[in-house]
Amino acid sequence: QSVLTQPPSVSAAPGQKVTMSCSGSSSNIGSNFVSWYQQFPRTAPKLLIYDADKRPSGIPDRFSGSKSGTSATLDITGLQSGDEAVYFCATWDSSLQVVLFGGGTKVTVL
Amino acid sequence: EVQLVESGGGLVKPGGSLRISCAASGFTFSAFSMNWFRQAPGKGLEWVAFISSTSSFIHYTDSVKGRFTISRDNAKNSLYLEMNSLRVEDTAVYYCAKDDPFSGPYPKWFDSWGQGTQVTVSS
Numbered sequence: 605q606s607v608l609t610q611p612p613s614v615s616a617a618p619g620q621k622v623t624m625s626c627s628g629s630s631s632n633i634g635s636n637f638v639s640w641y642q643q644f645p646r647t648a649p650k651l652l653i654y655d656a657d658k659r660p661s662g663i664p665d666r667f668s669g670s671k672s673g674t675s676a677t678l679d680i681t682g683l684q685s686g687d688e689a690v691y692f693c694a695t696w697d698s699s700l701q702v703v704l705f706g707g708g709t710k711v712t713v714l
Numbered sequence: 715e716v717q718l719v720e721s722g723g724g725l726v727k728p729g730g731s732l733r734i735s736c737a738a739s740g741f742t743f744s745a746f747s748m749n750w751f752r753q754a755p756g757k758g759l760e761w762v763a764f765i766s767s768t769s770s771f772i773h774y775t776d777s778v779k780g781r782f783t784i785s786r787d788n789a790k791n792s793l794y795l796e797m798n799s800l801r802v803e804d805t806a807v808y809y810c811a812k813d814d815p816f817s818g819p820y821p822k823w824f825d826s827w828g829q830g831t832q833v834t835v836s837s
Contacts, residue, residue, distance in 0.1 A: 637822050639823035641759070643759075647829075648828065648829055649827055650827070651823060651824060651825045654822075655823070692759055696821055696822070702776070703764070704761075705758055705760065706758075708758045
């Protein structure tokens with residue numbers, strides 16, 4: 605069981621919006637940088653969002669992140685079939701002195 | 715273009731040892747902290763270890779402390795993970811990943827990943 609809690613799955617029709625959450629605590633999300641990763645089967649993860657709400661170059665603005673208190677959120681708007689993947693949140697935990705990942709959220713495009 | 719290429723994975727018996735490597739190119743390796751991650755079959759991502767650019771700061775996940783050693787050779791643009799006393803539960807694809815340039819004493823985020831190398835621990 606992950607210390608960062610993500611819903612196992614979310615789904616929506618093409619063109620719609622999905623929102624996924626990542627819930628933690630004051631020692632991790634509440635006081636450290638949050639990042640989000642996209643992973644397709646049998647491939648390496650890809651950085652989507654860093655520092656809670658910033659996008660690396662090349663990441664479409666359909667992907668956006670936010671953070672409030674001890675939770676973070678990833679939104680995907682204008683959903684496309686190519687967005688079907690698993691999305692992981694991650695952050696450092698100052699008390700445990702480890703990087704934590706959420707269990708991952710599988711996005712399904714209906 | 716940033717490239718990270720892992721190598722050295724394979725099949726090893728429980729209790730055995732293995733050293734995996736990550737060859738870096740396309741960026742100033744010596745300026746960046748680096749990390750190892752792993753992913754067991756059908757499971758999520760797990761961070762394994764972190765090493766700062768000059769090796770001054772090193773962190774491990776609890777399950778590998780005392781068994782795994784992360785190191786780097788900035789002259790060779792290479793990152794290593796020495797794994798001893800391997801257990802069946804260490805079976806996973808191992809990835810190296812580059813950290814943010816200003817990560818300091820602990821990891822921040824991971825903007826480039828290698829393709830992974832399979833480590834299988836089985837009798």
